[in-house]
Amino acid sequence: MRLHREGNTIMLTTGLVLLTVNLLADIYLFSDNTTAIALLAVASVILFVLVVQFFRIPNRLLTTGENQVIAPADGTIVVIEETEEGEYFKARRRQISIFMSPLNVHVNRNPVSGIVRYFKYYPGKYLVAWHPKSSTENERTTVVIESASGVQVLMRQIAGAVARRIIWYVKEGQPVEQGDEMGFIKFGSRVDIFLPLDSDVLVKIGDRTKGGVTVLADLK
Template identity: 60%
Template sequence: MTIHKEGRTILFVSLIILVAINVVLHQFFSDQNLALNLVLLASVIIYLAILQFFRNPFLTLPSDETLVYAPADGKVVVIEETTEEEYLKDRRKQVSIFMSPINVHVNRSPISGVVEYIKYHPGKFLVAWHPKSSLENERTTIVIYNPSGLKLLVRQIAGAAARRIKWYVKEGSPMIQGAEFGFIKFGSRVDVFLPLDAEVLVKINDKTKGGSTPIARLKSPAQKH
């Protein structure tokens, strides 16, 4: 377990602020032991909450071209057939995973391949489970092309509490199944647009682990003929 690089500055600044608050209160209210202890306890809880949000567990990367792995820790909130309008322009099976503030917020590649398309969209901050959040919220769309011919679209979506999406790839970047490609700060969501012939392996409300939980099985080229 490590602390994600996105959290190091926030954790340092938070520590300084919380320590300063407690020092100042002890200077001016040294006789209020109960209140000071409650503030200290609250400070520890707040800091631990921030710390757990930025945790980055060690992961043994999967390697199975027949499976699509969850891009994030969270809960499955959408499984439906839809039309992907931005880039693929075809019918797809959409699986959406909602990340609450207590989940690990590292985003991981569902498959191996190369980034064919990436685009950041500024937008609103509707709650991440809102049906329109996929099209109206701040978001980043990434299309991964696999040599087998598969194109998979992954969309990072900011939620009501999230205000910053990070991604560490660009067009032409290699994507390794299970490896980190981005991070979303605080509550958010990730959509995956699968081929129609993919077998979805999860159900609504299932819990997922990024890079560990298979969410779909792909048909091999031989099975398609």
């Protein structure tokens, strides 16, 4: 396991703030209360560990398949439905949505290999990730990757009520490899995938996914 570079500043800042709080409390508040000092230290360690684990990247054997769509994120399947995708395709598509809790690994990965045909970032609101309007009103990015066979897959990163920053590493015209890092969403969010209607969906509502490992669907 390793830690993601996006967490370097947050982890360092959190560590310094907690260390300062503990030193000041030891000197000015609890100088004669060893129990309070110990409890504060334990709480600080737990908080720091929680922040650090958010940026973890587990060692995994990634799944690859030319006609397979791989989960772009860790989380839970919360939506599988036919819907109108109105931003890029402007047509009916099969939507699969993954909710990422603050305890999930938050690296986002390319669901397929191919060329990035479309990318756009939208500033927006911070509704809870499962809100019906979060996919159209929250801060988000939209990425469309065209596979070697010509099939286009749309992936949307969506900020949630806690998430306050979306990171992406792709741009239009860029070739990408399935399973490589596409981006990162800090502190809880959601990812939507839009597939052709004839895709063979292999997951169901409530399934837990592993980014880069779980196969969401087979493309025709």
